[in-house]
Amino acid sequence: MDRGNIIHDLRQRLAQSLTPTRYRHVLGVVQTAVQLAERFGAPVLDAELAAWLHDLAREWPDERLLAYARDRHLDVPAEWLEAPILLHGPVAADVARVEYGVEDAAVLDAVYYHTTGKPRMGKLEMVLFVADAVEPSRDYPGVDRIRALAETDLTAAALASLESTLRYALDRGFVIDLTTVNARNELLMRTRRES
Amino acid sequence: MDRGNIIHDLRQRLAQSLTPTRYRHVLGVVQTAVQLAERFGAPVLDAELAAWLHDLAREWPDERLLAYARDRHLDVPAEWLEAPILLHGPVAADVARVEYGVEDAAVLDAVYYHTTGKPRMGKLEMVLFVADAVEPSRDYPGVDRIRALAETDLTAAALASLESTLRYALDRGFVIDLTTVNARNELLMRTRRES
Numbered sequence: 583m584d585r586g587n588i589i590h591d592l593r594q595r596l597a598q599s600l601t602p603t604r605y606r607h608v609l610g611v612v613q614t615a616v617q618l619a620e621r622f623g624a625p626v627l628d629a630e631l632a633a634w635l636h637d638l639a640r641e642w643p644d645e646r647l648l649a650y651a652r653d654r655h656l657d658v659p660a661e662w663l664e665a666p667i668l669l670h671g672p673v674a675a676d677v678a679r680v681e682y683g684v685e686d687a688a689v690l691d692a693v694y695y696h697t698t699g700k701p702r703m704g705k706l707e708m709v710l711f712v713a714d715a716v717e718p719s720r721d722y723p724g725v726d727r728i729r730a731l732a733e734t735d736l737t738a739a740a741l742a743s744l745e746s747t748l749r750y751a752l753d754r755g756f757v758i759d760l761t762t763v764n765a766r767n768e769l770l771m772r773t774r775r776e777s
Numbered sequence: 778m779d780r781g782n783i784i785h786d787l788r789q790r791l792a793q794s795l796t797p798t799r800y801r802h803v804l805g806v807v808q809t810a811v812q813l814a815e816r817f818g819a820p821v822l823d824a825e826l827a828a829w830l831h832d833l834a835r836e837w838p839d840e841r842l843l844a845y846a847r848d849r850h851l852d853v854p855a856e857w858l859e860a861p862i863l864l865h866g867p868v869a870a871d872v873a874r875v876e877y878g879v880e881d882a883a884v885l886d887a888v889y890y891h892t893t894g895k896p897r898m899g900k901l902e903m904v905l906f907v908a909d910a911v912e913p914s915r916d917y918p919g920v921d922r923i924r925a926l927a928e929t930d931l932t933a934a935a936l937a938s939l940e941s942t943l944r945y946a947l948d949r950g951f952v953i954d955l956t957t958v959n960a961r962n963e964l965l966m967r968t969r970r971e972s
Contacts, residue, residue: 745947752940757962760955767952 588682590657592634600641603719608637610717615709622643632692632710633686634748639673647673654680659761668759694737699744699765700740708740715743722746737776778845780826783877787829794838803832806911810904817931819900823960826879827887827905834868842868849875854956863954866892894939903935910938917941932971936964 583591584735596608612633619629639647644666649657649667654676660667678684692710694704698709715741716729724746731739744766751758778786791800807828814824834842839861846853847865849871857863870889873879887905890898894906911924911934919941926934939961946953 748947749944750952752943755965757965758943760958763953763955763958770950770952774909 583683585627588684589631589634591682592638596638600637604637604641604747607717607719608634610712610719611636611713614717615713616631618709618713618732618736619706620623621629622705622709624709625688628686628689628692628706632668632689632706633713635674635678635682635684635689635693636696636710636714637670637674638677640672642670642673650676661757661760665757665759665777668697671695682702695761695765698759698761699740699766699769700761701768703740703765703769705736708736712739712743714735715739715746722750737769737773741766743772744769778878780822781878784826784829786877787833791829791833792951795832796952799832799836802912802914803829805914806831806905806908809912810908813904813908813927813931814901816928817900817904819904820883823884823887823901824883824904824908827884827891827901828908830869830873830877830884830888831881831891831905831909832869834865834874837865837868845871856955860952860954863892866890879959890956890960891956893942893956894958894964896959896963898935898960898964900931903931907938909933910934910941911940917945921943927946933962934967936961939964 596605600608607765612630615629616626618624619626639650641773642650647666647669648663650656650673651663656669656672656676658669658672671694672746675690678690678693684690688704688706691704692707696710696714700707703711712728712732716725716732728739728742728746731742747762748758748766750756778922791803805892807825811821813819814821817919834845837845840915842861842864843858845851845868846858851864851867851871853864853867866889870885873885873888879885883899883901885896886899887902890902891905891909895902898906907923907927911927921932922939923941926937938956942957943952943953943961
């Protein structure tokens, strides 16, 4: 399937299967990812495709995510099985490959890790990660600061978003995801080396 | 060496080698650890011994900590070598074993992990970890809340102290230690199961 047809299919699938609020979020991520890709020199069409894909399994019930991960032998961090919502990225990346024939590793990784981030994120991964955090319908404490950083510094915006996720888990008494911690530590070190 | 002689030796060693501020901190930890052990039913003399031991290498320069860890083949998390101050617990535990003949695993673990905590901390480990965080000379944002928790709930105080450490690393732009994250997640889950 060529990229145009994939997106055509996905748009219909998501418009029909997602709640209106979530569909609006996806449209916001598509728009923001394209904008960020243009701004920071990432491949624009890959960013758009990754954005259309990223939340296709976001509203699956836990049991369906777990069953899919098990049946397809998805290689995921063991602790994600304790918080199955974290599987919606890996599941979407697998669906992208199997149902839509997407083979681009950068697109698949961006989708896979869009919730937690990961160490050594590339530009496309940061574009989707930040777009997901700051698209226009997002409203949470600190979003304005991350949005402002995303105007000029993609890495700083990604770092601030990872840190916002960690603070949120501390404030709410959620388990802190180790992949997110590793992503934040690596980006912090990278920022230091580059400044 | 019996416990009385070990503490006699340590007291002289620390009074001579530590800065006055640090020595005052150690005395505060000794006093607080004994108090917490009595309050929460941990072995009081073990708590006292662990407290005397815990910071004996706290003022060693990074190079000395790294050289000791290398020469003695200490088994430490690889990332601690990037932040050598984290080695002062493992080094102190090793000195306790080699120079003072301390063999009690609970005492040695309490000393080893007193900076980061660890998953599945036992009572003695929590006593030293919390005493280190709330002894009378400690003064940092949030210490009063942890001190208040330590009046009635050792586990809640340890959890709050771990979370305070993580917030501090986020606020100050320090690397977040994975052992501390794992300790916090495990204690959070334990608290949930027990409540």
